[in-house]
Amino acid sequence: xxxxxxxxxxxxxxxxxxxxxxxxxxxxxxxxxxVLDLDIKAFFDSIETNLLMRAGRKHTDxxxxxxxIERWLKAPAELEDGTLLARDKGTPQGGVISPLLANIFLxxxxxxxxxxEYPGCPFERYADDVVIHCSSHEQALAVKAAVEARxxxxxxxxxxxxxxxxxxRDGTRRQDxxxxxxxxxxxxxxxxxxxxxxxxxxxxxxxxxSMKAARAVVMEIREWELHRKSDKELAELSRLFNPSIRGWIxxxxxxxxSALQRIFKPLDRRLVRWAQGKYKRLRHxxxxxxxxxxxxxxxxxxxxxxRTARRCVARSRRWPSARPAGPRRPPPARRVPAPPPLPxxxxxxxxxxxxxxxxxxxxx
Numbered sequence: 556x557x558x559x560x561x562x563x564x565x566x567x568x569x570x571x572x573x574x575x576x577x578x579x580x581x582x583x584x585x586x587x588x589x590v591l592d593l594d595i596k597a598f599f600d601s602i603e604t605n606l607l608m609r610a611g612r613k614h615t616d617x618x619x620x621x622x623x624i625e626r627w628l629k630a631p632a633e634l635e636d637g638t639l640l641a642r643d644k645g646t647p648q649g650g651v652i653s654p655l656l657a658n659i660f661l662x663x664x665x666x667x668x669x670x671x672e673y674p675g676c677p678f679e680r681y682a683d684d685v686v687i688h689c690s691s692h693e694q695a696l697a698v699k700a701a702v703e704a705r706x707x708x709x710x711x712x713x714x715x716x717x718x719x720x721x722x723x724r725d726g727t728r729r730q731d732x733x734x735x736x737x738x739x740x741x742x743x744x745x746x747x748x749x750x751x752x753x754x755x756x757x758x759x760x761x762x763x764x765s766m767k768a769a770r771a772v773v774m775e776i777r778e779w780e781l782h783r784k785s786d787k788e789l790a791e792l793s794r795l796f797n798p799s800i801r802g803w804i805x806x807x808x809x810x811x812x813s814a815l816q817r818i819f820k821p822l823d824r825r826l827v828r829w830a831q832g833k834y835k836r837l838r839h840x841x842x843x844x845x846x847x848x849x850x851x852x853x854x855x856x857x858x859x860x861x862r863t864a865r866r867c868v869a870r871s872r873r874w875p876s877a878r879p880a881g882p883r884r885p886p887p888a889r890r891v892p893a894p895p896p897l898p899x900x901x902x903x904x905x906x907x908x909x910x911x912x913x914x915x916x917x918x919x
Contacts, residue, residue: 556614560658561666566682567654573740574809576679577762580686580739581810583677584723584760587688589695592737593702594717598683599648602660603710604628610663627652657682664709673698686739695720726758741768747811763811769818772803776821782828
């Protein structure tokens with residue numbers, strides 16, 4: 556089946572990944588000003604069994620293969636209470652063969668159809684998540700109406716709220732439009748500041764980690780309760796949490812990695828609190844705990860560890876109470892005010908006590 560699939564289909568295929576789809580979408584957003592963010596409503600639960608079997612027969616005539624596909628599609632689902640639910644359409648989302656069946660179905664329903672009807676509108680599809688690029692707003696409206704009719708003929712439905720037309724606004728495209736951002740594979744595409752090759756700051760339409768994905772990462776960090784694990788050493792914490800941290804950096808750090816700083820601040824704060832609870836000498840000074848972790852991160856870096864390993868030791872440079880590393884400047888010399896001048900000759904001495912006059916200038 557692999558040679559028959561479209562080049563812009565990235566879901567569940569060898570040699571292709573979600574990051575490849577995000578990278579291609581990023582480049583095409585620079586060349587096309589409009590995007591149709593397409594969402595199919597309840598796709599895996601809405602696939603018609605007869606249409607899917609018809610698509611499967613175009614690729615194989617082996618009766619045993621068709622028999623097992625049909626059995627898979629018609630097998631009842633078991634609920635939590637043990638009752639069986641009969642199914643007349645759809646394929647179980649998360650099933651072993653469901654991704655392949657979904658790719659076969661959408662290849663005939665969408666991919667091949669787009670090549671025939673709209674060859675000038677490139678797209679990226681990851682399973683049922685689709686982004687279509689258009690040159691004008693009128694073309695985006697026409698493509699949206701045609702895709703909606705195509706899906707309706709194939710017993711599918713376009714989600715009315717999640718499907719939208721987006722304007723790829725940047726430094727050169729400054730038209731006003733209500734929708735200037737969209738989410739694709741846990742990345743948010745929107746206008747962002749960037750630095751060019753010559754150091755010039757410009758506005759580009761770029762992807763970065765979405766707010767939904769960032770909140771999920773922060774919530775998982777909170778569930779670790781890392782600051783309460785004072786019974787464990789730092790190396791053991793690294794073995795426990797580095798796989799997750801490494802995965803987040805590998806995926807969300809591919810594009811616009813500076814957006815990761817805000818989601819790793821909770822990790823840095825909890826590492827500082829862990830150090831304060833672990834070591835008595837750091838218990839009463841958050842600044843000293845931060846400096847200790849910083850020195851440890853620097854020594855880890857000198858030993859040639861990876862960037863991911865250094866991430867598990869605090870790395871934020873914007874800690875609110877941390878002063879910059881290095882030797883402290885000596886305090887400025889205390890300025891002692893000079894005593895007031897002596898009274899002029901022949902004048903009368905001040906009687907009594909006055910704060911501006913030292914005792915030796917007071918009259919007896």
